[in-house]
Amino acid sequence: MFSTLRPQIEEILRKRHETPETRMQEICQLLKNGIPHYDWVGFYFKNGNKEELKLGPYAGLPTDHTIIPFGKGICGQVALSNENFVVPDVKAQDNYIACSINVKAEIVVPLFVNGENIGQIDIDSNTPDPFNKDDEDFLEFVNKQVAKIL
Numbered sequence: 612m613f614s615t616l617r618p619q620i621e622e623i624l625r626k627r628h629e630t631p632e633t634r635m636q637e638i639c640q641l642l643k644n645g646i647p648h649y650d651w652v653g654f655y656f657k658n659g660n661k662e663e664l665k666l667g668p669y670a671g672l673p674t675d676h677t678i679i680p681f682g683k684g685i686c687g688q689v690a691l692s693n694e695n696f697v698v699p700d701v702k703a704q705d706n707y708i709a710c711s712i713n714v715k716a717e718i719v720v721p722l723f724v725n726g727e728n729i730g731q732i733d734i735d736s737n738t739p740d741p742f743n744k745d746d747e748d749f750l751e752f753v754n755k756q757v758a759k760i761l
């Protein structure tokens with residue numbers, strides 16, 4: 612599954628006539644449609660020089676959480692830790708921002724440009740405990756490729 616998606620990601624990112632936003636949007640849709648345990652896929656980016664994240668391209672239901680202060684929720688924690696955050700059970704987290712009652716698990720992987728954490732990819736799953744090392748490797752790959760067009 613992940614191995615067939617990798618070349619498709621690269622192909623989307625090669626579309627130089629499309630804006631980075633459009634290409635990231637296509638990637639969100641590809642991941643949401645192509646991976647059964649990915650129910651919401653989105654990018655958040657540092658909002659200018661503010662200590663907060665702003666929602667970028669995403670696929671899935673609209674969320675109220677378009678701005679997330681650093682430190683708040685899983686996303687806000689990753690903005691500070693610079694590390695992947697895998698949440699097998701969102702109910703077990705106190706610092707968690709719920710987007711939908713159907714979400715059971717979440718994974719957030721930071722996106723680095725020139726070594727700086729400028730954003731992240733965030734996946735919500737309606738399946739309990741669905742993420743493993745393959746997801747982390749794959750999402751790190753996605754972010755490395757996306758970083759090249761930012």
Ligand code: SME
Pocket residue numbers: 651653674676679683684685686687706707708709710717733735
């Ligand atoms: N659950 C996230 C908020 C973003 S939504 O999942 C889209 C968090 O705790 O940071």
